[in-house]
Amino acid sequence: MTMILAIETSCDETACAVVKDGNEILSNIVSSQINVHTLYGGVVPEVASRIHVENISAVISEAVRKAGVTMADIDAIAYTRGPGLIGSLHVGVQAAKTLAWTFHKPLVPVHHLTGHIYANAFVTDLKFPLLALVVSGGHTELVRMKDDWSFEVLGSTMDDAIGEAYDKVARVLDLGYPGGPVIDRMAKTGQPLYRLPQPKAAGELDFSFSGLKTAVLQLVDRERRHGNEVKAEDLACSFQETALRQLISRTLKAVEEYKPAMLVLAGGVAANSRLRQMITEEMAAYPDTELVIPPMWCCTDNAAMIGAAGTVAWKHGLTGDLSAAADPALEMPGEKS
């Protein structure tokens, strides 16, 4: 039996979880700051760090209490080392190191995105070779895993992450922050009537969303200059269809090329209802690849996913030491740089 206590503070959420055997959640406490940031239209790093500091002790003790364990039962402390906001990461790293030092536990540094992929371990047993589409505010990546701890980034965004494009388009349309859920909702009542370009990216499995963002911006400017009303629902729908079509086409290409046993979605944008619908429809043509769509709760940042990834890292002996520091630009294990 393996018991991992995991800490995640890379962005908005102060989170701690206790995970048994890599796929059983004994507790998963998340304290979100999203309402605070809505006021500012985005994450405010200093505010974020301060709130993490205020929350972290309570979140950890609640996670241990709710799991019904004591620190003596814990095998190792896993924590998100990066990537993320530097000030926010520091809080989690310091908390993890303090626990490790006080209770004489090994430390397991975890890359945030490996956590997102391993969130799917709570849904089903992962099968390899596996393909993961990781989509969030800061990332858009296709990752291939030949086994449970090899990560090959097949393609990634050349400019903006897809979640960032959603946020920026939402800001242009005065829809508030975060942009993903509101655009997803509005698009349901709109039509894809606006023609938007499908940006080209360097490699055939790479992504690009900057040009699409610029196109939306220029379209809104042009229509307003001509005194035309921009129908937000239709523009939201047009943007979403164009952006998601790009994700789908690259993903299918990778499925065809690498014939994975399993395709998993990961990251905050995996909560998008239209993406879930599109990928489910398209993957029906590939019965040899099992599609796993994580439930909403494990798409957003949480510590249980860090515990799941941390369990695998721990089994591979990938421990860190007390000199570890947060790395806001941490590369994935095996990422080509």
Place this chain on the structure above:
Amino acid sequence: MKKLVIYTENAEETRAAGAKLAAAAEPNMVFLMKGDLGAGKTTMTQGMARGLGIARHVTSPTFNLLKIYKGRMPLYHIDAYRLEGVSQDLGFEEFLNDDGLTVIEWSQFVPDLIPEEHLSISLHLEAEDRRRIELEASGEAYEKLLEVFA
């Protein structure tokens, strides 16, 4: 102060201009990137990374606010887009004197971070792909730097 205007016809030319500047840049220099969403700030910064011999692809730092790349000297890519109207200590000052090239997008939102001597780079969308790039050097070292376009 010395000013210079250059034009680029496509993204690759914008990158090449960035590469030229970065290749001649000295440690601790600070470049301010100005321009609307979609003006080409990140594109030009990608060129700067190339000019520093950085193999890793430079992507938008909006989400993380700061990205760090290792090359001939480190590139600190800061994006203050999310910080509009928020005055705060980010701890970014340490990078400005840390032997790297610091590139700040949306620097108007972090006025306290801007050193007296710097290079200001304003990108304007002229037509579909054409960009007008205004370079403004404050300080002797930066004025000298602009000679790469002579």
